[in-house]
Amino acid sequence: MGPLLLAGGGHAHLAVLAVLARRAPRAEVSLVVPDPLQIYSGMVPGWMAGHYTLDECTIDLRVLARRAGVRLVLDAVAAIDANRRRIELAGGDVLDYALLSLDLGSQTGGLGALGSSDRPLLPIRPLRGFVAHWPHLLARAVVTPRFHLVVVGAGAAGVEVACAARHAFAARAHGASVTLVASAAGLLPGHAPTVARRVETLLGERRIRFVCGAATGASGGLLLETGERIAADAIVATTGAAAPAWLRGSGLALSAAGFVAVGADHASVSHPEVFAAGDVCERDDVLLPRAGVHAVRAGPVLAHNLLARLAGEPTLRYTPRTRSLYLLATAPGHAVLSWGSWCVAGRAPWYWKDRIDRRYVRRHGSRAPGMLERTR
Ligand SMILES: Cc1cc2nc3c(=O)[nH]c(=O)nc-3n(C[C@H](O)[C@H](O)[C@H](O)COP(=O)(O)OP(=O)(O)OC[C@H]3O[C@@H](n4cnc5c(N)ncnc54)[C@H](O)[C@@H]3O)c2cc1C
CATH class of the missing domain: 3.50.50.60 (FAD/NAD(P)-binding domain)
Structure with a gap:
């Protein structure tokens, strides 16, 4: 063969x-x-919020390839x-x-519509690009009075990124604010309405403005299909997959x-x-x-x-479960667990998510601290 x-x-x-x-x-x-270093997406919002170091969210593919006797082509x-x-x-x-x-x-989808904005646009994927640029965005937020970040795309990643950014700003960039923009599909498409309602309440509690309406890039920020203009100092696109x-x-x-x-x-x-x-x-x-x-x-x-x-043997089917458990990080120390229309928010889901995520990365091998920075 x-x-x-x-x-x-x-x-x-x-x-x-x-x-x-x-x-x-x-x-x-x-x-x-x-890239030999695989960043685990589930922990990226926790990294933005300061809960993890990047090393803690990264899997070294060189180690796994070596163990498996697989040739690595970078x-x-x-x-x-x-x-x-x-x-x-x-x-x-x-x-x-x-x-x-x-x-x-x-890849991050929907970037074409946002690209006409004259404001810095940071797509969530590729993750390596996002994690390289986020610290610069945060540094700008620290020195820019009333810095305003707009996160476009209100799926699970958008909610997590908006909450993590809000937490990071609260710690370091006082006066900075976050708006989360959903398309016509609304907040958390694919999740039950009970989950979306619970998360919308949480966004309000965290003083994250939430608006609906397809967004296009415009001078100074974004223009929504509703006619509303949103001024932005930076835009993060979590606009789904392409x-x-x-x-x-x-x-x-x-x-x-x-x-x-x-x-x-x-x-x-x-x-x-x-x-x-x-x-x-x-x-x-x-x-x-x-x-x-x-x-x-x-x-x-x-x-x-x-x-x-x-x-030359027969293959198996992958049969997905009809319902999956989702754990959304809504700030360090807080998460929303959803299972169909059932959801619970608080510290316990966060501890569970943290445990699952850390165990996943550990299972695939840890790395010497600082390797990510050295291979950039
Ligand atoms: C911020 C964020 C948080 C998320 N949190 C969760 C969560 O908590 N739970 C959940 O279920 N889902 C979550 N997701 C969704 C999840 O990240 C994706 O569904 C998942 O990563 C898809 O995994 P994958 O195996 O397809 O590819 P990925 O994990 O994206 O890996 C892709 C691999 O392909 C490599 N690659 C890319 N392009 C090329 C190329 N041209 N040639 C060779 N290699 C290439 C990359 O380097 C990488 O190694 C989150 C997504 C984001 C953005």
Whole structure:
């Protein structure tokens, strides 16, 4: 069997690397990632709020690759030619594969509409770019009187980022304020109305202004479809997920939104030697929310299926649970737990989230403190 290529170091591939460390396949395996340090998104709001150091939120893919006997290629996939079974890297190299697995995450969607603002625009993804720029934004907030941050996109990430920013400002940038802007889909689309109502109350308690209306960039800030102008000193975009544009020319079957179309076993519906998991794919049988929890849970099934495909054995289905538990960090020491229409907010959900997140990062190996700064 020819080489197995793992593209991206997302949640599902962490599980694949863990399985490969226990069970070496009879194929050469390479992992292609632009960055050896994987920042765990679930802890980024806690880092913004000052609860974690960046080292505590980071997984070292070099350690995992070494343990798994996997060759690490530090570069970004720039194109896939699925019909010729090869990928092109941003650095110019071309890699052939017999089996390809994609866990590349997603990019921040909706940036085109916001890009016409003359104010600094910071997209939440890629996370490495966000964590590199956030300290500068915070430093500006500290020295700018009545600094106003607008977070556009009121899904789970937008709520967490707005709460974390508010907490960081309260500690260091007195007088700075935060507005959270939701699209027509409203606050926390996909979550039950009871959860959205509870979170809206919390936003009010934290003095985060919440407004609804599709936003476009304008001089001095944003213009909402309602006609309201919002002045901003900086804009953070948490505007949902977009697929990498280069997938369009890959020859792979894609969903209407441009994500890799996969079946229940996470194999491409057009190319059975290509698998995809996490944000980069869309199932053809069930609508999965773009949440790390699904990338995590699909990971062991993906690992099984890659080894099964190499051995010519049948693959398994990943069956998502009908309801998932979500834990939203609403400030350090406080979180909202939601399970369907049931929700509870307070310190206990925060302790639980903190425990789960720390354990997840620890399970995938810790790093020597300061490594993130040294590899920048
Ligand atoms: C602030 C924030 C908080 C969140 N909190 C939660 C939460 O608490 N719970 C939850 O379930 N979900 C949460 N999410 C959503 C969650 O982050 C995503 O659904 C999840 O990260 C998707 O995982 P993934 O495996 O698809 O990819 P990711 O974890 O995004 O990883 C993508 C990987 O691909 C690599 N990569 C990217 N481009 C390329 C390329 N061209 N070539 C090679 N490699 C590449 C990256 O370096 C990275 O290693 C949050 C999102 C954000 C932004």
